[in-house]
Amino acid sequence: MTNFLVKTIANAGALGVAIWLVPDITLTGDSTGGKALSLLLVALVFGLVNLLVKPVVKLLSLPLFILTLGLFTLVVNALMLLLTSWLADKLNLDFHVEGFWAAVVGGLIISVVSWALNTLLPDND
Template sequence: MGPRLRLLLQIALNAVALMLLPELIDGLRVESWTAALLTALLLGLINALVRPILILITLPITVLTLGLFTLVINAFLFWGVAALVSGVHVADFWTAFWSALLYSLLTWLVGLALGDPRDRRVRIVVGRRD
């Protein structure tokens, strides 16, 4: 699978994960697949570009809280992206917190299922003779 196709598939599966969240979390509403796709795309971009800068800026408090402040950063980013996309509504901070936590878990599982193309570990094939 090519990298572009893998990226599109990952975004689509992340949108599916986002559509599942309102079934599990009260206070979160995703009104359409378009809103879910746009939110998944924006969350991916924000997590790749903005999140590392925020983690660097908040490094002292992140160290003091043994990394737990990262969950707060994730919640605010999730809440912020939801505010930008019409069709996604987050009731309050705690809804954003639990949604971001569950979304992170689900997208981690999606990434695990798709495999990491950068993972180039040597695989040993048993019983093969060349």
């Protein structure tokens, strides 16, 4: 349970950095507390998408991973971010990714920042 919480917080931090750096990734809200709650909920959705959908997509696109020497990971990460944006819209969360290239850049930023945060945050499992 602690590991899940740590990963969700790391995802929220990484999403926050992507929102801050990429103009086409937005999180709107009325107050700072509302934005923080929305960010945590979006991080939870993003974590679930990465847990449930991403392995299936990676397996189905294995030949493209091999052909591109792993660069197809950027496309898969972008698609997971776009799926998260779509799900957030359906759940009435104020998170939106505008376009594929914003998702590619955002996915790259999220990957790097969440890796860094996961190395810094404690892991009790």
